Amino acid sequence: MNKKLLAAALLLLPFSNATGQSVPTIMADVSPGSSSSRPTGLTVFNNALYFSTNALGLWTFDGTNAAAVTAANALNCGYQMYRYAAANGKLYCNCNGQYYSYTGSGTPTIVTDATGNANSNDVSIGNKVYYWGSDGTTNGLCYMDATTGAATNVFDRLTLGIGSLLWDMVVYNNKVYFVGDGGSESYMLYCYDPASGNTDLVTTNAGFKGSNPQSFHVGDDNKLYFSLVDSVDNRELFVIDGNNPPLKLTSLYSTNAGVYGRNQLAGNNNYRNIVKFGNAIYFPGNNGTAGYELMKYDLTSHATSLIKDINTGTNSSYPEYLTVYNNKLYFNATTAAEGQELWVSDGTAAGTSLVYDLNPAAGNGNPSLFTQYGGKLYFQAQDASSGYELFRLSATAGIESVARAKDIAVYPNPASANVTISLSLVNAENLTVTLTDATGKTVYTSPLQQCVAGANILNVPTQHLSTAVYQYRIANDKNELIGAGSITRR
Numbered sequence: 001m002n003k004k005l006l007a008a009a010l011l012l013l014p015f016s017n018a019t020g021q022s023v024p025t026i027m028a029d030v031s032p033g034s035s036s037s038r039p040t041g042l043t044v045f046n047n048a049l050y051f052s053t054n055a056l057g058l059w060t061f062d063g064t065n066a067a068a069v070t071a072a073n074a075l076n077c078g079y080q081m082y083r084y085a086a087a088n089g090k091l092y093c094n095c096n097g098q099y100y101s102y103t104g105s106g107t108p109t110i111v112t113d114a115t116g117n118a119n120s121n122d123v124s125i126g127n128k129v130y131y132w133g134s135d136g137t138t139n140g141l142c143y144m145d146a147t148t149g150a151a152t153n154v155f156d157r158l159t160l161g162i163g164s165l166l167w168d169m170v171v172y173n174n175k176v177y178f179v180g181d182g183g184s185e186s187y188m189l190y191c192y193d194p195a196s197g198n199t200d201l202v203t204t205n206a207g208f209k210g211s212n213p214q215s216f217h218v219g220d221d222n223k224l225y226f227s228l229v230d231s232v233d234n235r236e237l238f239v240i241d242g243n244n245p246p247l248k249l250t251s252l253y254s255t256n257a258g259v260y261g262r263n264q265l266a267g268n269n270n271y272r273n274i275v276k277f278g279n280a281i282y283f284p285g286n287n288g289t290a291g292y293e294l295m296k297y298d299l300t301s302h303a304t305s306l307i308k309d310i311n312t313g314t315n316s317s318y319p320e321y322l323t324v325y326n327n328k329l330y331f332n333a334t335t336a337a338e339g340q341e342l343w344v345s346d347g348t349a350a351g352t353s354l355v356y357d358l359n360p361a362a363g364n365g366n367p368s369l370f371t372q373y374g375g376k377l378y379f380q381a382q383d384a385s386s387g388y389e390l391f392r393l394s395a396t397a398g399i400e401s402v403a404r405a406k407d408i409a410v411y412p413n414p415a416s417a418n419v420t421i422s423l424s425l426v427n428a429e430n431l432t433v434t435l436t437d438a439t440g441k442t443v444y445t446s447p448l449q450q451c452v453a454g455a456n457i458l459n460v461p462t463q464h465l466s467t468a469v470y471q472y473r474i475a476n477d478k479n480e481l482i483g484a485g486s487i488t489r490r
Helices: none
Strands: 025-028 039-045 048-053 058-060 066-068 083-086 090-095 099-101 107-117 123-125 128-134 139-145 152-154 165-172 177-180 185-193 197-200 211-218 224-232 233-239 274-277 279-285 292-298 304-308 320-325 330-337 339-345 354-356 368-374 376-383 387-394 407-413 418-425 429-436 442-445 449-451 454-461 469-475 481-489
Touching: 025 481, 039 368, 039 376, 058 320, 066 211, 083 123, 083 128, 107 152, 123 165, 128 165, 152 185, 165 211, 233 279, 274 320, 279 320, 320 368, 354 469, 407 481, 418 469, 418 481, 429 454, 429 481, 449 454
Parallel strands: 039 083
Antiparallel strands: 025 387, 039 048, 048 058, 058 066, 083 090, 090 099, 099 107, 107 128, 123 128, 128 139, 139 152, 165 177, 177 185, 185 197, 185 211, 211 224, 224 233, 274 279, 279 292, 292 304, 320 330, 330 339, 339 354, 368 376, 376 387, 407 418, 418 454, 429 442, 429 449, 429 469, 469 481
């Protein structure tokens, strides 16, 4: 099948797993089969979700259907377009260093003078989009005016020294904070104020120029949280409140631990491991005994505590992409048994659990790039057969999609005898249903059933099962995931 065509597996699964969480499943297989489209740069614009794909161009999803905005490599983007920012009714795309603007219809238009770095995560204030690149003359921090289309440099990177770099921008308090590397001031935090035109090096409340800041997060309390390497405790949690200097919140490293930081050219504002949830800041931290696990800093008591040792012992689960959705915390975590998979927490050890093992056993589902759109949580992940594709999770109705199956219903549920699964298929498929218990043991596999395009009924016997919650998985004869959820035997 031509990979420019959408072959989506989109489901309506109004059921949950044993922990009461909706089960995520693939909703857009843009690159069919085991190859990956790797949807990145997930951005909400004009009431639609936009994302780029692996050499397949720019795509959009309206909540029901996915469609290509551009033909594959029509803009000569090479690997992919993956940096987006919106201003003045336009979506700005960084395409292999060249910027394009898009209004939501027609084709993207080149921004003549603006060229950006591939690692630039662009941000906007008013009608200006700030980026790391060139205005056609000078390299450094620049902006594109969404009204006039002109590009302007506001901070020459050579100010930091020959070979200097800028990355990881965030807007806070109507100012642009970014990381600068060059000369004697390596990996430092800078602040550009559009009102004054000044760019200043940011120092901590102790007067130290902390290095390698990461994981910027503006909380609902209008404070900027991030991690920073200081002169005493290595990488710790810091906060900026208004115009005050950064204040250190934790001192974990005194016990040979600290806040987890990724050794990378950051550049990806979707990589986040610090988030405010309720009245606490959650982050991956090491308390000296449990490895890097989910921790929190309580903003009232100022105490730091471990939520749960997910990958038990001194091993680390490395929680990443922490995202608050439907009053719960979702994130990527690693265990020896399941690999990297989707986890959820309510802030307690008992309420922290695996949502679903997308890539069964020790295979990695590796969910990332969490983005909320239309009341649902979208992310990139892979299952056992589809490569990296676009998934979504619904807090109330489960997983929704349209191209492979829809209107899935399970009844009665709970059940004491047989369970009926009804679903409507877009194309004829040969399907099988598998039930597994809480240990992952398969307790039932149905014979392969020929199903037609349109309405179908699958019967699942449960009278031989003990009282418990079981996970069901519907797959076709290619082992491609059609649907998943839970059945309760009463």
